[in-house]
Amino acid sequence: ELKVEQNPLFLSMQEGKNYTIYCNYSTTSDRLYWYRQDPGKSLESLFVLLSNGAVKQEGRLMASLDTKARLSTLHITAAVHDLSATYFCAVDISSGAQKLVFGQGTRLTINP
């Protein structure tokens, strides 16, 4: 059974600090996605990682993918309160047909 596991599930941090969210998955895939969800809202796409070694950055967020280790990371640099949200990774298990399996989500709270 495919598992997509995020770590940690809850994270409370201070503004200005750095931290990393990890996403491990148990099957072969070279397509991984990161999404943000605010309370009561739908998903906002953050990053699409399509190959081994892919690294993408947007503002204070950077995502990477290691398909051999079946691991993706979402790194937060100098966190600000506005980044407080739940972050999901998702793995395409259908070779590009977009059938996604989501991780449990990481609830991130950034305190002033």
Add this chain to the structure above:
Amino acid sequence: GAVVSQHPSWVICKSGTSVKIECRSLDFQATTMFWYRQFPKQSLMLMATSNEGSKATYEQGVEKDKFLINHASLTLSTLTVTSAHPEDSSFYICSARAPSTSVYEQYFGPGTRLTVT
């Protein structure tokens, strides 16, 4: 571009009634749409894949007779929750696959919150 809408955004219904949720791709044609379900403080679970002009493909454990999906056009998919019960209360999110096969992405709707009393 790539906007997906859902209607209604929230609905309250009585147990035993049916509820229809619409998912529309506003500025592109979507041959494939997806329906997800999210319980409070939990992750998204794929319920089914909806393909225009053909029957939906349901994930294991999802009752196809309870969750009726119709993808009648390239811009509209509907999810009907039949004989709803309180345990069907959830946040239902649809998404539409990007029209180009070289774009590996799907665009999410804003979600529909269903409460069954």
